[in-house]
Amino acid sequence: METTSRYLDALISELSHLPGIGHKSASRIAFYLLKATDEEVEQFIKAIRDIKTHITSCSRCGGISDAPVCAICEDPAREHSTICVVEQQKDILAIERTGGYRGLYHVLGGVLAPLDGVGPDDLSIEKLKRRCLDEHISEVIIATNPTMEGDATALYLARILKELGVEVMRIAHGLPVGADLDFADSATIVRSIQSRVKI
Amino acid sequence: METTSRYLDALISELSHLPGIGHKSASRIAFYLLKATDEEVEQFIKAIRDIKTHITSCSRCGGISDAPVCAICEDPAREHSTICVVEQQKDILAIERTGGYRGLYHVLGGVLAPLDGVGPDDLSIEKLKRRCLDEHISEVIIATNPTMEGDATALYLARILKELGVEVMRIAHGLPVGADLDFADSATIVRSIQSRVKI
Numbered sequence: 001m002e003t004t005s006r007y008l009d010a011l012i013s014e015l016s017h018l019p020g021i022g023h024k025s026a027s028r029i030a031f032y033l034l035k036a037t038d039e040e041v042e043q044f045i046k047a048i049r050d051i052k053t054h055i056t057s058c059s060r061c062g063g064i065s066d067a068p069v070c071a072i073c074e075d076p077a078r079e080h081s082t083i084c085v086v087e088q089q090k091d092i093l094a095i096e097r098t099g100g101y102r103g104l105y106h107v108l109g110g111v112l113a114p115l116d117g118v119g120p121d122d123l124s125i126e127k128l129k130r131r132c133l134d135e136h137i138s139e140v141i142i143a144t145n146p147t148m149e150g151d152a153t154a155l156y157l158a159r160i161l162k163e164l165g166v167e168v169m170r171i172a173h174g175l176p177v178g179a180d181l182d183f184a185d186s187a188t189i190v191r192s193i194q195s196r197v198k199i
Numbered sequence: 200m201e202t203t204s205r206y207l208d209a210l211i212s213e214l215s216h217l218p219g220i221g222h223k224s225a226s227r228i229a230f231y232l233l234k235a236t237d238e239e240v241e242q243f244i245k246a247i248r249d250i251k252t253h254i255t256s257c258s259r260c261g262g263i264s265d266a267p268v269c270a271i272c273e274d275p276a277r278e279h280s281t282i283c284v285v286e287q288q289k290d291i292l293a294i295e296r297t298g299g300y301r302g303l304y305h306v307l308g309g310v311l312a313p314l315d316g317v318g319p320d321d322l323s324i325e326k327l328k329r330r331c332l333d334e335h336i337s338e339v340i341i342a343t344n345p346t347m348e349g350d351a352t353a354l355y356l357a358r359i360l361k362e363l364g365v366e367v368m369r370i371a372h373g374l375p376v377g378a379d380l381d382f383a384d385s386a387t388i389v390r391s392i393q394s395r396v397k398i
Contacts, residue, residue, distance in 0.1 A: 002292075002295075003292050003295075004257070004262055004263055004264050004269040004270045004271055004291070005250070005253075005254050005263050005264060005265045006265060007246075007249040007250050007253045007254055007265060008250055008254060008263060010246050010249065011246040011247060011249070013246075014242065014243050014246040018228050018231060019227045019228060019231050020224050020227055020228070021224075021228070025218075025219050025220075026293060027289070028218045028219055028289075028381070029217050029218060029219070029220070030250065031288070031289040031292075032217060032218050033247060033250060033251075034250050034254060034263070034288075035252075038251060040249060041248075042249055043213065044213050044247070045244050046246070047206075047209050047210040047212075047213040048210060048232060048240060048243070048244060049240075049244070050202070050206040050210070051206050051207055051210050051229065051232060051233050052232075052233075052237060052240055054204075054205050054206045055206055055207060055233060058203070061204055064202065064203055064204045064207060064222075064233070065203050065204060066203075066204045066205060066206060068202040071203045071204055089230070090226070090227075090230040093201075093202050093205070093226060093230075096201075096202075111316065134240075143374075151213050159289075173364060179267065182227070
């Protein structure tokens with residue numbers, strides 16, 4: 001036993017599993033929760049439960065949403081002729097934070113990774129093709145991460161989407177290769193979108 | 200709304216209140232919890248609830264405990280003639296992590312702070328005096344933080360405990376003044392205990 005309570009030890013261990021939380025941060029948070037009022041803790045627990053019960057995926061773009069169609073897809077002020085393709089739902093947040101993009105999104109749900117057994121059918125690619133046709137999309141910006149798989153997926157998508165008469169763009173280099181879109185700063189993300197190049 | 204879900208926004212806001220968690224870390228953790236299985240989330244919630252329902256304060260030293268008397272006070276292998284006085288329960292963890300101290304503890308519950316209305320009766324001082332007599336304590340090491348209030352509290356305790364015939368020591372300087380014991384590295388804490396000076 002590390003502290004004088006096995007319950008505190010258990011919570012510190014749980015907190016250590018969270019991304020970016022080391023053992024010392026976990027201890028501080030555990031003590032913070034120990035000292036918090038019951039109401040504060042119940043409010044925290046309710047907030048965690050709520051995301052599991054109320055959040056769904058947007059039936060159109062696949063992003064997170066409280067309703068069948070998300071606020072971005074429903075927003076008439078966005079450019080509905082442009083789709084930005086991202087790997088994960090959280091990548092939408094990374095781009096939205098910059099305020100530098102006004103089109104729609106499409107969540108692939110990953111990248112092509114033959115070695116891991118992830119092929120085109122495991123990603124939301126057929127749906128993207130249907131969207132390009134049904135929603136009269138003129139431009140698709142591929143914002144997969146600048147990793148080997150992300151680049152390969154971008155090339156694959158470019159090939160099949162061009163056949164549909166869609167202009168396919170790739171966000172510009174500028175993100176460190178091998179990095180994660182979610183970690184990039186806003187200025188880098190905006191620049192990579194503005195200076196996107198045709199592939 | 201910052202994300203496309205007000206429930207995710209709410210959780211990110213809750214997480215941002217935790218110590219050491221900024222807005223970006225909060226987003227990452229929220230997405231992590233969104234992707235975690237229901238079982239993982241329920242286990243996490245149970246760990247939080249458990250600390251509120253099962254943890255109490257040790258009736259002897261005031262440290263955190265699952266039982267009426269904590270594991271440190273109950274441990275026959277510890278030196279039961281020495282008490283280390285700390286401000287907060289979490290300070291015990293900071294010292295225990297070093298493995299460099301084998302005596303008992305006493306949690307004051309704060310420091311004397313006349314400007315904030317905290318006097319001797321608001322701290323666990325009477326109980327410390329009783330412990331010194333009842334438990335035949337020969338040495339008290341005062342490990343309040345090296346802040347103005349922590350030093351003043353140390354001097355106050357030294358004065359009243361010396362009257363009981365107890366040797367009163369202060370952990371050595373070495374911690375940056377104004378810092379928090381909980382943030383110090385283990386080597387600094389061990390050294391400050393080893394080179395304690397009489398006051």
